Amino acid sequence: MRQTTWTISELAREFDVTPRTIRFYEDQGIVSPARDGRNRVYTTRDRTRLKLALRGRRLGLQLSEIVALINLYDRSNASTTAQLRHYADTLDAHRRKLEQQRRDLDETLKEIRRQQADCEALLRARLDSAVHAGAPSSSPTAVAGVAPDPHLIAK
Numbered sequence: 478m479r480q481t482t483w484t485i486s487e488l489a490r491e492f493d494v495t496p497r498t499i500r501f502y503e504d505q506g507i508v509s510p511a512r513d514g515r516n517r518v519y520t521t522r523d524r525t526r527l528k529l530a531l532r533g534r535r536l537g538l539q540l541s542e543i544v545a546l547i548n549l550y551d552r553s554n555a556s557t558t559a560q561l562r563h564y565a566d567t568l569d570a571h572r573r574k575l576e577q578q579r580r581d582l583d584e585t586l587k588e589i590r591r592q593q594a595d596c597e598a599l600l601r602a603r604l605d606s607a608v609h610a611g612a613p614s615s616s617p618t619a620v621a622g623v624a625p626d627p628h629l630i631a632k
Contacts, residue, residue, distance in 0.1 A: 481520070481521060482518050482519060482520060483518075483519045483523075483524060484516060484517065484518070484519070485499050485500075485510075485516075485517045485519070488519055488523075488524060488527060492527065492528070492531055494531065499527065502526075502527060502530050503517075505540065505544065506544070507526050507527065507530045507543070507544065507547060508523040508526050508527050508530075509523065510523055522551075526547050526551070529543070529546070529547050529550070530543050530547060533546065533547075536568075536571065537571065537575065538567070538571060542567055542571075545563075545567075546563070546564060546567060549563055549564075
């Protein structure tokens with residue numbers, strides 16, 4: 478026989494989250510358990526809504542997007558086509574945002590690699606000139622006493 482109600486501990490164990498996480502979703506109105514004395518009792522509806530919320534979080538959706546999607550699916554008179562269109566649009570917008578973030582990160586990483594290469598080249602040049610000037614290459618002041626090149630910082 479299929480289970481029709483769950484405790485907070487059972488749901489936490491099933492979805493590998495803490496009871497605090499489930500209480501957070503309760504505070505957000507995503508789940509609304511009944512009470513049996515001091516115990517929370519979750520229905521199939523609550524379990525499904527929690528599952529959808531956790532899926533949305535794994536996808537990186539904002540809480541407001543998650544709530545809107547869950548509420549759209551919760552309307553029994555809403556068109557399935559409209560629900561799917563809204564979900565597809567939300568996923569498309571989120572994917573485009575993540576792709577832009579990836580492009581931004583790639584550009585930042587490329588700039589960091591350029592700056593590192595420039596810095597290493599300047600350090601090698603300074604160490605080489607210190608060695609040729611007679612300073613011992615193992616001397617801590619040969620490296621620590623080198624002032625940063627203002628041209629490197631301006632790049």
